Amino acid sequence: MGGPSVLHGLEASIAEIGRSLYERALRANPSLFDARGLRGRLAARALSDERLRSALFHFIDTLPQLDSAAEVAGHFRAYLGNYELGGLWGRVLRLGSHPALAGAVRASVQRVAREFLVEPQPSAIRRVLRRLARLPASATFDAVGEAVLTEQEAERYLQRNLELLELLARESNEPPAISVKLSALTARFDPLDRSGSCRRAMARLNWFLTRAVELKATVTVDMEQHELKGLILDTFFEVLEAFPHAGWLPGIALQAYAPDAPAHVERVIQFARSRRRRIGVRLVKGAYWDTEVALAEQRNWPIPVFLDKAQTDQQYELLTARLFDHPDVIYPAIAGHNLRSLAHAIAAARMRGLGRDAWEVQMLLGMADPLCKAVASKGIQLRVYVPVGDLLAGIAYLIRRLMENTANNSILRQTYAERRQLVDLLAAPHPAPVEAEGRATGFRNIPLIDFSDPKSAAAFRHALDAVRSGLGRTLRMNVDGTTDRPAGHHVCTNPASRDETLGVVEMASLVHADRAVANAVGAFESWREVPAMRRAELCRRTADLMLERRERLAALEVLEVGKNWREADADVAEAVDYLRFYAQQMEALDGWRPTAGFPGERNDLRYEPRGVAAIIAPWNFPLAILTGMASAALVAGNPVILKPAEQAMLIAAELHALLLEAGVPAAVCQLLPGEGETVGRHLVEHPDVGLIAFTGSREVGLAILERAGRVVSGQRQVKRVVCEMGGKNAIIVDADADLDEAVLHTLHSAFGFQGQKCSAASRVIALKSVHDRFASRLADALDCYPYGPPEDPQYIFGPVISEQARERIERYVELGKSEGKLIYRGRVPQSGHYVAPAIFTGILPRHRLAREEIFGPVLSILCAENFSQALDMALDSEFALTGGVFSRLPEHIDLARRRFRVGNLYINRRITGALVSAQPFGGIAMSGTGVQAGGPDYLKQFLWTRVVSENTLRHGFVPPSAG
Ligand code: FDA
Numbered sequence: 001m002g003g004p005s006v007l008h009g010l011e012a013s014i015a016e017i018g019r020s021l022y023e024r025a026l027r028a029n030p031s032l033f034d035a036r037g038l039r040g041r042l043a044a045r046a047l048s049d050e051r052l053r054s055a056l057f058h059f060i061d062t063l064p065q066l067d068s069a070a071e072v073a074g075h076f077r078a079y080l081g082n083y084e085l086g087g088l089w090g091r092v093l094r095l096g097s098h099p100a101l102a103g104a105v106r107a108s109v110q111r112v113a114r115e116f117l118v119e120p121q122p123s124a125i126r127r128v129l130r131r132l133a134r135l136p137a138s139a140t141f142d143a144v145g146e147a148v149l150t151e152q153e154a155e156r157y158l159q160r161n162l163e164l165l166e167l168l169a170r171e172s173n174e175p176p177a178i179s180v181k182l183s184a185l186t187a188r189f190d191p192l193d194r195s196g197s198c199r200r201a202m203a204r205l206n207w208f209l210t211r212a213v214e215l216k217a218t219v220t221v222d223m224e225q226h227e228l229k230g231l232i233l234d235t236f237f238e239v240l241e242a243f244p245h246a247g248w249l250p251g252i253a254l255q256a257y258a259p260d261a262p263a264h265v266e267r268v269i270q271f272a273r274s275r276r277r278r279i280g281v282r283l284v285k286g287a288y289w290d291t292e293v294a295l296a297e298q299r300n301w302p303i304p305v306f307l308d309k310a311q312t313d314q315q316y317e318l319l320t321a322r323l324f325d326h327p328d329v330i331y332p333a334i335a336g337h338n339l340r341s342l343a344h345a346i347a348a349a350r351m352r353g354l355g356r357d358a359w360e361v362q363m364l365l366g367m368a369d370p371l372c373k374a375v376a377s378k379g380i381q382l383r384v385y386v387p388v389g390d391l392l393a394g395i396a397y398l399i400r401r402l403m404e405n406t407a408n409n410s411i412l413r414q415t416y417a418e419r420r421q422l423v424d425l426l427a428a429p430h431p432a433p434v435e436a437e438g439r440a441t442g443f444r445n446i447p448l449i450d451f452s453d454p455k456s457a458a459a460f461r462h463a464l465d466a467v468r469s470g471l472g473r474t475l476r477m478n479v480d481g482t483t484d485r486p487a488g489h490h491v492c493t494n495p496a497s498r499d500e501t502l503g504v505v506e507m508a509s510l511v512h513a514d515r516a517v518a519n520a521v522g523a524f525e526s527w528r529e530v531p532a533m534r535r536a537e538l539c540r541r542t543a544d545l546m547l548e549r550r551e552r553l554a555a556l557e558v559l560e561v562g563k564n565w566r567e568a569d570a571d572v573a574e575a576v577d578y579l580r581f582y583a584q585q586m587e588a589l590d591g592w593r594p595t596a597g598f599p600g601e602r603n604d605l606r607y608e609p610r611g612v613a614a615i616i617a618p619w620n621f622p623l624a625i626l627t628g629m630a631s632a633a634l635v636a637g638n639p640v641i642l643k644p645a646e647q648a649m650l651i652a653a654e655l656h657a658l659l660l661e662a663g664v665p666a667a668v669c670q671l672l673p674g675e676g677e678t679v680g681r682h683l684v685e686h687p688d689v690g691l692i693a694f695t696g697s698r699e700v701g702l703a704i705l706e707r708a709g710r711v712v713s714g715q716r717q718v719k720r721v722v723c724e725m726g727g728k729n730a731i732i733v734d735a736d737a738d739l740d741e742a743v744l745h746t747l748h749s750a751f752g753f754q755g756q757k758c759s760a761a762s763r764v765i766a767l768k769s770v771h772d773r774f775a776s777r778l779a780d781a782l783d784c785y786p787y788g789p790p791e792d793p794q795y796i797f798g799p800v801i802s803e804q805a806r807e808r809i810e811r812y813v814e815l816g817k818s819e820g821k822l823i824y825r826g827r828v829p830q831s832g833h834y835v836a837p838a839i840f841t842g843i844l845p846r847h848r849l850a851r852e853e854i855f856g857p858v859l860s861i862l863c864a865e866n867f868s869q870a871l872d873m874a875l876d877s878e879f880a881l882t883g884g885v886f887s888r889l890p891e892h893i894d895l896a897r898r899r900f901r902v903g904n905l906y907i908n909r910r911i912t913g914a915l916v917s918a919q920p921f922g923g924i925a926m927s928g929t930g931v932q933a934g935g936p937d938y939l940k941q942f943l944w945t946r947v948v949s950e951n952t953l954r955h956g957f958v959p960p961s962a963g
Contacts, residue, residue, distance in 0.1 A: 010347055011428065017378075018343035018426040024374035025339075025415075053406055055079040061399055062736050062888040063109055064392040067769060069102035071736065076105060078890045110391060115366035116401045117144065117387050117394040120160070126171055128365070128386055135372060137382040140177035140220060140362070141168065144389035144397045147740040148184045149747075150780035157184045158204045162211065164388065169215045177218040179253075179385065180208075182232050187784035191231045191452035192565060193794040198235045205239060213248045220251035220280060220333075225288050225295075226258065226304040227452045233264060237271065244277070249331060251280025256316035257289060257305040265319055272329035281323055282333040282362060285312050285341075287400055300447035306431075313341060313429035320345050327358045333383065335362035337371055339415060339425050346380060356381050367401065443581055443917050446547070446573040451565060457793070460565055463551035464791055467559060475653050477506035479670060480519055484511040487674065492650050495562040495799040496789035496832040502560055505649045508674035513641075513682045516670045520612040520639035521688050523667035528609050528637045532590035535635045536583035541662035542631075543579035546572065553623060553654060555791075560650050561622055562798040562832075564790040567753055570913065574624035575655075577916035578934065579631045585939045586635040592948075600953040607943040609637030610720060611690030614683035616676070616704070618696045619801060620756050622648035627655055628916075628933050629693035629722070630669070634659075636942040638691055639668045643680050645696075647801050649673045676700065684708055687715040691942060693722040695758075698853065698879075698926060701725040722941045724928045726853040727881030729911060730763040730874040732896070733774050734867055734887035738908070742886035743777045745910040746859075749884065751782060751837055752912055754800050755857040759882040759904070759912045759921070763843075763850055764861045765870045771863045775841050778861075779824035782837055787828040799832040800856055806833045809856030812849065816840045819847040820860065845876050853879065867892050871899055881923035884911040903927060 059079040066072045118124050125141075132139050143160040146153070161178060168176035183189040186200035212219050221236050223229065236252050243250065254264050265281065272279040286292075289305055296303040306312045316336070323332035324345075334345040342361060349359055360381035363372050376382045387397055406413055414420045449456045477486045486506035494500040508516075527535075546553065554568035563571065592604040613633035617626035626644055633640045644652030656671040672679060683689055684707050694704050701723045708719040731749065733742045749761040766774045788795035800806050813835075816822060820842035828834035837857035843849050849860045864870035867887070874883055883902040887893055893907055903923040904914060914921035920935020922928045931937050952959050 006351075010344075010351060013347035013350065014340070014343045014428075015426055017346050018339055019422060021343060021371065021374045021378070022339060022422055022425070024377055025368075025370040028370040028373075052080075057399055057402060058888070060109055060112075060402070061395060061738075063106065064390075064395050065736055065739070067735075069099040072102035072105055073099040075736065075889060076102075112402075113391050113394065113398050116364070116398055117389055117391070118365070120388050120390060122167055122171075125164075125167060125386075125388065129172055132384055132386075135376045135382065135384075137372065137376055137384050138174055138177065139172075139384050139386045140179050140218065142179040142181075142222070142385060142387045144387045144394040145184055146393050147396075147744070148187055149740065149743055149777065149784075150187050151784050152780055154184060154186050154204065158208060160388075161208055165208070165211060165215060165217060169217075175216040175218060175248075176212075177220070177383065178212070179220045179222050180205075181222045181224060182235055183224055183228055187781065189228065189231065190796075191227060192457065194231055194234060194454070194457075196794040197231055198238055201235050202238060202242070205235075206242070209239065209243050213243055213245050216247050218249040218251060218280065220253060220282055223253040223255050223284070223286075226292055227450070229258070229264075230452055230454065233267070240271065240275070240277075240279070244275070246277065249278065249280050251282055251331070251333070253282040253284050253335070254319070255284055255286035255305075256319055257286035257312040259304075259306060259315075261315060261319060262322070265322055269322075269326050269330060272326070276329070278329055278331055280331045280333060282335050283316065283319055283323060284335045285316055285338075287404070290403070300445055301450055308431045308434075310429040310431040313338070314431055316341050317344050317348075317429070321348050324348055324352050324354060324359065327352075327354055332359045333362045334359065335385070337363055337368040339371070340427070340429070342371070342375065343426065346378065364401065367405065443584055445915050445917065446576045448566070448573055449550075449569045451793075460551050460555065460569075463555040464558065467552055467555040471502050471559075474504040475506060475649070475673070477508060477512060477673075479508070479512045479516050479672065480666060482511055482515040484509055484515075487512075487678070490646055490649065490673065492560060492647075494559050494789075494832070495647075495801055496791070496834075498803075498832055500559075503650050505653075505673050508672045508679050510678065510682050513672060513674065513679050513686070516641050516672050517612060517683070517686050517688050519667040519670060520641055523639045523665060524609075524611060527639050527665070527668045530637070532586050532635070532637070535637065536587050538659075538662050538664050539579040539583040539631050539635050542658050542664070543576045543583075545658045545662055546576050546579070546627075549654075549658075550576075553651070556651055556654065557622055558791050561619055561648055561801060562790055563753060564796045564798060565793050566796070568790075571621050571624045574621070574916060575627035578624065578628035581916050581934060582628075582632045582635045582939055585936070589939065589943070595947065600951065600958050602950045602952050603947065604949075605945050605947045607636075607940070607945055610942065610944055611638060611717060612688055613638040613640045613691035613693060613942065614643060614680075614686075614689050615640050616643045616680050616683070616692065616694045616696070617645060617648075617652070619645035619647035620753065620758070622651040623655060625695050625724075625933075626652055629695065630655070630659075632933075632939050633691060633693060633942050634664065634669065636939055638942055640670070641683060641689075642669070642671050643674060643676075643683060644671075646673075646675065681707070685710075685712060687712050689719065690717045691720050691722070693942075695724040696726075697855075698725040701928075720941060722929060722931070724758070724922050724933065725881075725926065726758050726855070726879060727760075727902075727923060727927050728763065728851065728853055728877045728879040729759060729761050729882045729884070729902070730765055730877070731761045731884035731886065731911060732864075732867070732870045732874055732900075733764060733766040733770055734870075734885065734889065734892055735767045735769045736888045737770060737774075737886035738888065739770065739774060739777060741908060742774060743781050745884075745886070746778060747781055749911045750859040751785075751797060751857050752910075754797060754835065754837075755859075756800060756805075756855055757912050758923075758927075759914065760855075761882075761884065761911055762854055762859060763874070764859060765864050765873050766861055767864055767867065767870060771841075771861070775823060775839065775861050778859075779839050782824060782826065782839070785826075787826060787834055787836070789829075789832070797837070797857070799834045801833065803833050805856065806835050809835045809854060809858060812852075812854045812856070812858055813838045816843070816849045816858065816860070819843060819849050823861075826857075845873050851877065867895070871896065874900060878926045879923065880925035881927035882906065882911045884909075901925075903930070903932060 185204045292305045362383045365386045487509035488507045490505045492502040554572045557563045557568035589607045592606045595603040615629045659669045708721045790798035820840040824839040826836040828836045841861045843860035880902045882904045884906045885896045916934035920932035922932035924930045
């Protein structure tokens with residue numbers, strides 16, 4: 001349908017329908033904006049004050065988890081106590097800080113919540129059904145729940161839906177209608193594991209849908225965040241195949257704010273047509289706009305939603321029309337509260353002669369009651385979406401609704417709070433012309449691979465195959481100037497499969513080490529003279545080559561050290577970041593710079609390289625750490641000798657080859673695979689090595705610091721040691737912590753890469769009131785993750801690095817059994833170096849489990865009486881690398897910022913995964929020499945400064961000062 005006259009007619013019809021809806025709807029306000037009520041006035045106040053709005057939502061978000069009146073009052077004070085409001089509102093806010101009124105505060109929030117959320121009681125559901133019948137409207141129900149982190153929680157979600165289905169079948173005259181969230185049907189709904197996630201969700205859905213088909217129910221699949229969209233759609237189509245029965249209506253929600261929405265609409269239409277069956281499509285604009293934008297920006301991914309609201313509105317209208325064009329196979333539900341969008345839908349339906357049964361309008365409970373009445377009064381079929389749940393379970397839903405009601409560009413706010421002119425409300429959406437994106441300046445992290453894109457997953461799988469087919473070679477010892485025999489051979493194996501040999505590496509002898517140092521000394525003079533810009537360019541070229549081979553490098557990590565896909569990719573991305581970041585930093589440090597304006601004298605300072613650098617790297621971030629230390633040394637003008645860990649020599653060899661391919665001279669960058677005890681030690685003690693960059697255990701780090709401090713015969717400079725050591729990192733879980741987040745982030749912080757990150761959490765200090773709930777939920781959540789070879793993406797947890805590591809960790813698990821209580825032990829395959837993850841409670845600060853670095857999947861949970869004690873316990877450690885706090889009390893967050901002295905403190909997020917530049921990483925105290933990698937000061941450790949002062953006075957003539 002098109003043509004100017006048709007469009008003109010459509011606009012005229014929209015204007016007429018819109019006006020009549022508006023006049024009818026303005027007779028009342030939605031309760032949230034009802035200025036007569038107390039809540040209405042607070043909402044109105046909050047609308048005009050962005051900070052108050054944010055504080056109010058933060059407070060409401062915390063409330064369901066607060067047990068005592070004192071806690072409610074404390075949080076009220078913390079969030080809202082600083083508002084100097086006069087009159088009644090000032091008094092209300094001051095009173096709210098009083099514990100005696102905690103009950104009233106809670107009740108008031110409950111009442112707001114009840115506008116949007118129905119109590120999970122049959123009587124309440126009956127009441128809402130009766131209320132809707134009077135409109136008249138039907139309902140679709142949604143059993144809202146907390147984030148599903150355990151299979152028990154997923155099972156409970158399913159049960160709640162089944163009960164709802166039966167209740168509706170009994171109580172309502174119409175077939176039941178239910179909306180489900182697929183991500184709530186399994187604890188692991190992960191796009192990387194498409195088939196596994198789909199299978200797990202289907203296993204639960206089967207049961208539910210069999211009954212739904214019997215009851216001729218309508219079941220609509222809600223659409224969730226962008227990352228899950230592909231997986232949700234795949235599962236939905238699988239449902240359609242598995243339940244081809246006529247007589248029930250399967251439906252899916254599609255989001256108009258997504259630029260790719262038309263493709264998904266077409267896919268559904270095509271499917272429906274090819275199977276000659278009717279499918280429901282609920283057209284929504286999308287509920288996750290703010291999160292999608294923020295997450296995409298954080299990750300540097302393309303933003304998956306429109307940025308101009310008019311584009312969303314325009315696409316909504318186009319898709320409405322598209323759905324209306326297929327009434328024989330599509331049952332459209334136009335879901336929203338926007339006067340223009342609804343008037344457009346009604347007008348478009350009329351133009352096509354669609355009858356009452358051909359489509360419906362859907363609205364959310366409590367969002368726009370007056371508009372509901374207006375739509376119903378026009379004889380349009382109306383259905384209200386009714387979420388059922390208690391406040392704790394429904395808090396995320398409630399906050400989404402409050403944000404949506406009060407956002408600046410919300411239609412509800414514009415209609416009821418701001419009373420916009422009708423012509424504005426009914427104006428056709430006109431997107432602003434898209435501005436060309438300005439080139440981003442400054443450093444930007446490399447985006448990680450988005451594995452929710454099937455093409456990315458396929459490319460990675462292909463890379464794994466390619467890497468495997470090229471394995472089995474021998475890496476020859478190749479130090480220029482010597483043909484000495486290798487000291488031995490190291491057989492590289494796959495930690496997930498003891499029998500799989502990946503390659504053989506010839507090991508360096510001390511003769512090789514001496515020769516490598518001599519080569520590097522010989523190369524120093526000329527490398528130092530290479531302009532910094534050129535050295536930076538070589539780093540950038542290496543980064544480009546690395547990016548070209550990103551999947552293959554990551555695939556090799558999967559096989560050589562047992563990282564899962566995402567972690568391996570993140571390691572490669574971090575390596576690229578280091579190369580580019582240090583290149584940029586060196587360019588900024590290059591050249592002579594005046595120290596101060598000083599008439600008659602010129603004072604200049606310059607950064608210069610220190611000399612031969614030994615780079616002694618660990619295996620746990622096999623590419624990133626080695627690249628970080630090496631690139632900092634190289635770009636600063638120091639020749640490097642790479643001494644990688646034995647367990648990651650194949651990856652190190654790849655880095656070495658890339659640097660040479662980029663153009664770094666062979667004598668400036670030499671690979672010296674050797675044993676730490678012999679070759680590593682020899683390099684540290686060598687008189688011609690001026691710099692040692694080390695990352696690894698505290699034991700070895702301290703030994704290096706000590707040996708490097710001993711001056712040996714022939715030594716010409718004081719050695720500089722850049723040293724990063726281990727941690728015994730603690731996460732504090734406060735009484736008001738969001739447990740959904742605390743459990744999930746702790747799980748990844750403690751068990752990601754099997755606890756073999758120096759930043760990993762190995763202690764949790766939980767406050768008494770949440771200790772038991774946290775511990776049992778964490779154990780249940782961990783139990784959902786099977787352990788297995790990480791090359792299979794269904795396994796995000798794999799083996800530890802070696803048999804030796806396995807035995808050492810197992811000894812700690814035995815020790816833990818005597819020190820505390822083992823509350824969880826997982827199951828692992830026998831084929832590789834697997835350690836079943838273990839969680840202990842009852843551990844005390846003096847226990848060895850709470851003090852020693854284990855470097856494996858073993859977590860100790862300690863219990864604290866209060867936050868201050870928790871902080872003392874966290875700090876009671878010789879290490880100070882990373883730390884974490886889950887709390888929603890601003891005072892506690894402030895206290896942690898001031899007192900929780902570790903190199904990297906993370907608040908309300910996981911404590912691993914630092915990003916170059918944004919989160920410079922490294923420990924203090926006994927965890928490191930305290931200048932963080934990827935930060936503004938790191939590079940300076942690889943340089944020293946020289947100052948030249950020149951008297952420029954000549955017989956009273958003072959030349960103008962330079963610069
Ligand atoms: P309005 O016209 O005010 O539109 C607000 C919407 O515009 C935002 O939600 C966002 O999508 C978009 N937007 C805001 N700022 C923007 C910007 N700067 N640029 C581009 N777009 C911008 N949602 C969902 O994601 N999955 C689901 O399954 C469902 N299910 C559902 C069922 C029912 C019955 C209803 C009524 C609603 C949903 N929703 C949903 C929620 C729905 O997405 C949300 O309510 C609507 O976005 C609100 O749209 P309105 O037309 O009411 O408001």
